[in-house]
Amino acid sequence: MSRSSQTQVAVLGGLSVEPMTAYALREAIRDVLGHFWSESFGQIYPTLQALEDAGHVERRGGARARSSVFAITRSGEARLIELLNEPVQESPPRNGLLLRLFFGRVLGRDRCRELLQSARDAASSQLAEYEQLLAGLQAAEGDTPDWPFIRMTVLAGIHHARAAVAWADECLDTLQGEQ
Amino acid sequence: MSRSSQTQVAVLGGLSVEPMTAYALREAIRDVLGHFWSESFGQIYPTLQALEDAGHVERRGGARARSSVFAITRSGEARLIELLNEPVQESPPRNGLLLRLFFGRVLGRDRCRELLQSARDAASSQLAEYEQLLAGLQAAEGDTPDWPFIRMTVLAGIHHARAAVAWADECLDTLQGEQ
DNA sequence: TGCGTCATGTAACCCGTTACATGATTGT
DNA sequence: ACAATCATGTAACGGGTTACATGACGCA
Numbered sequence: 001m002s003r004s005s006q007t008q009v010a011v012l013g014g015l016s017v018e019p020m021t022a023y024a025l026r027e028a029i030r031d032v033l034g035h036f037w038s039e040s041f042g043q044i045y046p047t048l049q050a051l052e053d054a055g056h057v058e059r060r061g062g063a064r065a066r067s068s069v070f071a072i073t074r075s076g077e078a079r080l081i082e083l084l085n086e087p088v089q090e091s092p093p094r095n096g097l098l099l100r101l102f103f104g105r106v107l108g109r110d111r112c113r114e115l116l117q118s119a120r121d122a123a124s125s126q127l128a129e130y131e132q133l134l135a136g137l138q139a140a141e142g143d144t145p146d147w148p149f150i151r152m153t154v155l156a157g158i159h160h161a162r163a164a165v166a167w168a169d170e171c172l173d174t175l176q177g178e179q
Numbered sequence: 180m181s182r183s184s185q186t187q188v189a190v191l192g193g194l195s196v197e198p199m200t201a202y203a204l205r206e207a208i209r210d211v212l213g214h215f216w217s218e219s220f221g222q223i224y225p226t227l228q229a230l231e232d233a234g235h236v237e238r239r240g241g242a243r244a245r246s247s248v249f250a251i252t253r254s255g256e257a258r259l260i261e262l263l264n265e266p267v268q269e270s271p272p273r274n275g276l277l278l279r280l281f282f283g284r285v286l287g288r289d290r291c292r293e294l295l296q297s298a299r300d301a302a303s304s305q306l307a308e309y310e311q312l313l314a315g316l317q318a319a320e321g322d323t324p325d326w327p328f329i330r331m332t333v334l335a336g337i338h339h340a341r342a343a344v345a346w347a348d349e350c351l352d353t354l355q356g357e358q
Numbered sequence: 359t360g361c362g363t364c365a366t367g368t369a370a371c372c373c374g375t376t377a378c379a380t381g382a383t384t385g386t
Numbered sequence: 387a388c389a390a391t392c393a394t395g396t397a398a399c400g401g402g403t404t405a406c407a408t409g410a411c412g413c414a
Contacts, residue, residue, distance in 0.1 A: 149283030
């Protein structure tokens with residue numbers, strides 16, 4: 001049951017690290033989970049409201065304060081565990097780059113080469129970014145109990161980026177011929 | 180300009196291969212582009228209607244026939260090229276598996292291991308599937324001008340699946356310790 | 359005095375899926 | 387005759403983004 005609110009996972013998870021305002025929560029999600037998750041204000045505020053109504057989070061600093069800090073409650077922690085245990089549901093695939101390449105005959109070889117090259121460049125610089133991030137986080141969080149799990153998410157980015165670079169190179173090779 | 184209708188690319192692209200009914204188009208998209216793209220009936224029918232109104236496709240077999248075949252027109256081909264040349268816009272990331280792993284401390288080591296193992300299994304069998312698909316397509320389409328481009332999309336799947344397996348293995352290693 | 363950032367929310371909109379209603383064709 | 391599949395569409399709904407409206411606080 002429970003209507004898919006994966007948003008609740010991000011929100012409750014964020015608050016499980018430390019209490020914060022909705023605004024700070026959004027920044028945390030953007031900055032920390034940004035590589036594999038995103039939420040907008042339009043989702044966060046209503047979700048927090050719903051979670052408060054359900055008693056899963058509590059508002060500190062006055063119900064009508066200009067700046068209210070939210071904290072996760074006991075029942076919120078239980079709810080988070082429940083949600084984390086629900087089966088992972090992935091969204092239908094929609095890869096604009098592959099869609100374009102598939103119709104490459106129509107698009108033209110040159111334009112395909114350009115697309116591949118810029119995909120390669122993007123993946124390559126992202127790879128460098130992730131590697132730096134990993135080193136930085138290792139220094140900052142290396143001792144916390146969260147570290148092994150944080151590391152996994154960055155590793156996923158690294159593996160993915162490496163694969164993208166190798167793929168683009170292989171494709172560029174096959175398009176190398178004249179004409 | 181032009182509101183993002185990536186759906187139009189899939190539809191016009193499909194019809195650029197050969198004329199077909201809306202129903203067949205949906206099957207083609209599911210079976211052929213399925214690894215990286217998806218469209219539902221609720222998208223395809225209105226899109227075809229809009230494209231017909233714009234003169235980009237034409238309906239053959241009677242306007243009110245029970246089974247009308249759509250064909251791309253000259254202006255539709257131009258439109259397709261135009262759309263293919265628009266910048267690739269990717270949707271915001273939303274990876275449910277990484278979201279769960281990130282909060283692995285809350286989820287628990289055992290459950291994380293399970294998630295990783297089933298992700299590994301899925302990727303591994305997908306890899307085998309892609310490799311078989313590549314061989315099959317090579318035999319069937321190896322001589323067509325579309326082949327190099329079709330191949331690229333399958334290669335992307337292969338690289339991605341291999342990376343997923345390697346990543347899951349690496350993560351499982353770090354979680355191997357007792358406790 | 360005024361700018362930038364922190365902060366809270368809402369409303370409009372868009373994209374897309376699911377479910378439903380309907381009926382023709384084909385094979386057994 | 388009937389079941390399965392081909393075929394066409396629509397309506398309801400849900401999830402999510404963007405843009406907008408509003409205002410406090412700190413600082414230069």
